[in-house]
Amino acid sequence: MTTLELLPATLPWLYCAIAVITGTVLQRIAGAGFGMIASPVMVLAAPDWVPGTILLLGVFVGFGSFFGSKDSVNFRDLPFGLIGRVIGAVFAAYIARLVVGSSYLPIAVGFIVLFAVLLSCLGLSFKIGKLSLVIAGTIGGVMATLTGIGAAPMAVLYSSVEARRSAATQNMFFGFGMAISIAALTVAGLITFKQLAFALSLAPLVPLSIWLSKPLAQRVEKGSIRPWALGLATTSASILIISSI
Incomplete structure (x- = not known):
């Protein structure tokens, strides 16, 4: 297998690169947004490389963003949320065999993005506790394992x-x-x-994006960037659904 066979063509690669940069900046500032931006674009531009590429890059995005503000993490909440994430991931892995690589994946990604946007817009408020963390982790685990989009419940x-x-x-x-x-x-x-090769080709963009977002994170409030992020996610998801029907 040649390098060209491992990676998408130049133009699709560039589309995905722009999505990774945009999603990483949003994730660094707001704690959510990478999957909602990157996943629809990658499904449209490079469907044979998802969801694995998004998940692999997500590890770099999450931990890279975390290290910039690790003094603010509430570590007491992590075990319960991650227990739920394991439950959701195991359940979703069985479903993924039916969805990944099929014509259902783009539609699933599109509707999960819209569901994530809806959750963000409803203004719901729940008390953070052991049960709510497990539930949010489980729902996020199912969503992320199938499509790479799992930040919305948390x-x-x-x-x-x-x-x-x-x-x-x-x-x-x-x-x-x-x-x-x-x-x-x-x-x-x-x-x-x-998928691993594609993720590695895009991986250098993650630390670059996190570095570029530092001055922006200090100036921009989470709330002010939220409408732009949700609007962009809705647009990309709508295009994905329409093009897949």
Whole structure:
């Protein structure tokens, strides 16, 4: 297998690169957004490389964003959210065998993005506790393992938490959650070498994007960037659904 066979053509690669940069900046600032931006674009531009590429990059995005604000993470919440993530990932791995590589995947990604946007817009508020963390982790685990989009349930749970602590803790969940989803799909035989190669080709853009986002993160409030992120996610998801019907 040649390098060209491992990677998409130049133009699709560039589309995905722009999506990775945009999604990483949003994830760094708000603690959510990478999957909602990157997943629809990658399904449109490079369908044979998802969801593995998104999940592999998500590990870099989550942990890279976390290290920039690790002093703000609420570590006490992590075990319960990650227990839910494991439950969701294991369940989703069985479903993934039916969806990944089929014509159903683009539609599933599109509707999961819209569902994530809806959750973000409803303004729901839940008390953060052991049960709510497990439930949010489980729902996020199912969504992320199937499509690479799993931050929304935890974002809803942390919507009333101070912005820096919210983003830092969500990024920690995001990084560990993506690793759990990768493990589940690997056991299911759905992580391929070409997905790994594509992720590695895009990986240098992640630290670059995190570095570029630092001055922006200090100036931009989480709330002010939220409408733009949700609007972009809705647009890309709508295009994906329409083009797949």
